[in-house]
Amino acid sequence: MGTAFGVEAPGGYRPLFEQVWTTVETNFYDPGFHGTDWAVVGQRYRGQLGSVADDAAFQALVARMLGELKVSHVAIAPPAGSGARARGIGARFERVEGAATAVEVSPLSDAWRQGLRPGDRLQGPADALAGPIGSRVDLNVRTCAGATRALRVARVGLSASESPGWRWSRYAPRKGLSLGYLRVDRFDDGAAELADRAMSDLGDTQGLILDLRRNSGGNTSALRLASYFMQPGERPVFALYARSYLQSLGRRPSAADIARGPKTIGAYTDAAVFEAIGAQHGAAVFHSDPLPGKTRYRSPVVVLIDGETASAGEGFAWAMRLYSGARFFGRDSAGALLSGETFELARGWSLTVPVHGLWAADGRDLGDRPMTPDRRIEWTRADLCSGRDPDLEAAIDALAP
Incomplete structure (x- = not known):
């Protein structure tokens, strides 16, 4: 498909471009486009279509245009199998002590087979790691042992999922003290039932660690778990507003708007969320769950967050902070808190657009607002090399002094 598009330049991508632009124009949640003149932006990037000759160039052009909105949950994806889909080496790098450092390496990757390990420092820019699947990249790394190694690593396509993505355990650091540990990777359909099971098993512990690190999001099923830590009854927690409601309101939502907005309780699936907002003219105020017959948790709680705690994971974190x-x-969390929807475009392309903004019950706009920890913990390279988890150690020390 990329080759076919390439020979149609300069006009071959124009219909697809117009479909992208119109999809954003029609569905983007903010009527003011975050202060961006979307019509002017479209004209500017239309003028650059003549230089687009293949899928990769088109994707790069559209990505730059979408970037002018300065929001999360917006992305263009080429067809499956397209050479425009850049791949990495199956490792995640972060800046640790000022240097790009491997913090996670998939054991399925060629990078792992070549000997790349957490704690290894990259000698060179991390953005050079992306490229076509199957191609190779030359790396120089400084290992935890202090040696310099040259690696030739294959770029791979890796995606992982874990079902259900929840796991929990109990830990007794001393006699008479029991701590709970609950890790949540996603708040997807079915999460409400898992929250009930986890809290049934952990409800009698004297302290609880909620691990949201690398929680990539999900939906409002996060409210079921958050409700276990709130006061009894139900209360407005946050509102999701679509473009149609915000246009009719004609201003920023206030706490009074949210208080009298359409109440929604127990919408714990993607379909239920979209149905509630659609049935209520683009607005839904999500309330905490009264949890009939359930026991609320009253012992101390520590929540672990990091730069990959995003979307519904951040929504859960904000609910916990506020209530x-x-x-x-x-x-700090990712600062990627909006509600997105993926639209199928022509020729196998797809576009994700933020279709709902999120406001706290007090009228605070939480859209893409990161959560700041009460206690900041910076990892060292020595932590990675030794396999320590300073976040978890600090949480245990706080709950079991």
């Missing part, structure tokens, strides 16, 4: 006494350890 529970939980403490937060780790690093």
